């Protein structure tokens with residue numbers, strides 16, 4: 416074989432082009448962009464979730480499904496379900512059927528470590544997942560997509576994202592997951608074995624054309640990005656985790672996942688469901704949350720990559736107060752007189768929206784809504800309530816976070832059998 420001369424220059428990484436930002440006119444929601452429609456006046460409109468459900472082909476969670484959930488589990492729906500924050504799904508009813516019959520399934524969610532701390536928006540899918548874990552009593556896998564955060568950024572190094580993993584895992588554990596039922600892993604560390612087999616199985620069934628159509632890649636996209644969907648999809652299959660579900664692939668590939676996440680992640684799993692049908696694996700079900708708005712207002716999501724858009728779970732009480740007072744978009748009127756006469760808009764007011772997500776008491780939330788919309792409550796008063804609620808939410812989290820040490824991280828991230836019961840009233844299968 417002729418010796419190949421290695422060109423040192425060619426081995427240097429060329430600059431990574433970012434995913435091309437779509438025209439800032441129509442609503443764009445995908446794993447890399449979250450933006451509502453931009454009107455002719457340049458103002459970003461709130462995200463139209465009804466339209467999104469139609470475009471994505473998911474189903475809205477309706478009263479009937481919630482009633483069935485309550486009947487089957489005996490649990491009152493979480494405030495996110497009651498308030499339409501967790502609002503859409505793909506075949507959630509399949510999971511309820513399995514729970515009713517005592518058939519196995521598992522939960523799968525994740526985080527891309529893009530910063531050293533998670534923000535209050537990230538706690539939405541995690542808090543909801545923890546609640547589902549308590550309700551269903553099933554195993555949970557949590558994927559840290561450190562590879563994704565490297566591939567999709569021009570600046571981040573592998574060391575940087577892997578560094579974020581450790582602190583992000585501590586944040587995630589502080590949400591309250593049960594170590595007996597939870598496995599957390601970093602893609603960089605876990606890749607190989609059964610998991611890698613599934614990555615390759617999925618990638619073999621996705622053409623470049625499909626990846627372009629689903630994710631909007633172009634000729635300048637690096638090939639790691641094009642492949643990444645196969646990695647995110649592989650955790651949907653129970654046979655990726657033989658130490659949890661056993662070695663009998665014929666049985667484990669029939670165990671479906673329920674994936675709670677915000678709706679921007681849907682394209683990955685729409686693709687995975689399509690591949691699952693073709694390779695005769697169980698299709699994952701999904702349950703989607705809306706986004707917690709950026710402090711700047713509806714139409715964009717709170718993002719860890721944009722510091723001033725977010726309240727982080729490591730923020731101090733005074734940082735929370737300053738951020739809300741300085742940045743939180745107000746639905747109030749320009750003058751006090753006008754506000755008293757006409758009232759404020761709770762649908763766009765960021766402080767009210769944060770209370771919708773985090774204030775547990777339905778009656779208190781309704782009282783605040785009525786008083787703000789009628790003009791009885793002023794923006795300053797609403798912000799003060801929001802500040803107090805978030806200081807308490809973040810403060811309680813920080814107390815738990817202090818107790819998470821490196822040993823606990825090791826435990827959650829070790830490959831080991833998990834213990835779960837499932838539905839105690841179902842016939843045993």
Ligand code: ATP
Nearest residue numbers: 525526527529536676677706707716717718719720
């Ligand atoms: P960031 O820019 O903050 O890193 P991200 O979308 O890349 O944002 P991930 O860590 O990849 O964050 O997402 C983990 C989970 O949290 C996903 O289900 C994602 O959809 C969800 N999520 C991210 N931001 C928000 C938000 N503002 N509100 C609700 N869920 C969110």
